[in-house]
Amino acid sequence: NAGVTQTPKFQVLKTGQSMTLQCAQDMNHNSMYWYRQDPGMGLRLIYYSASEGTTDKGEVPNGYNVSRLNKREFSLRLESAAPSQTSVYFCASREPGQGGDTQYFGPGTRLTVL
């Protein structure tokens, strides 16, 4: 099992450009999450999907959109990137009621917006 995979690993954008971060999990988990992590700060929830077909805003959703394409895949889109969105983005998945609701994280995407 690959667990949670994310692409790309690194990305540099210019202000105003758009891009989509991809995330996939092969653990058959129902819930998936997108976080951002800024230097010296904790992970902050951007959006989450409790189950296929549903998405909800987290703590810092402005400037982002998400799509739960199917049970495996959850993508994060930046429509018009801003320097404030420079961060490391982590995707995670969880199966409610299993393993103490532990979230499994991907390796992260390091995004720089110039």
Added chain:
Amino acid sequence: KNQVEQSPQSLIILEGKNCTLQCNYTVSPFSNLRWYKQDTGRGPVSLTIMTFSENTKSNGRYTATLDADTKQSSLHITASQLSDSASYICVVSQSNAGKSTFGDGTTLTVKP
């Protein structure tokens, strides 16, 4: 407001020494508390999880404690190794589904 505060922010110890990291929380209603280890450039990995009724749980050289009355947890690392150098994140989940609050983490550096 639900908050998780960790201390110290950073810590440097010599290889072989023990250390204790602290986590205080105000999350309510409480469901569980987890400690994650995040190596540089990697995603967090779960170390331990504790529910309301548990006050100690071990995972090898890692021992977590929970005092639900004072809303405090600690992570004790015994006989530290260079590979323990990482950020340790405390995460507290609420009883309602999908809600977790992350601490800012403690960065541990183990030196030879």
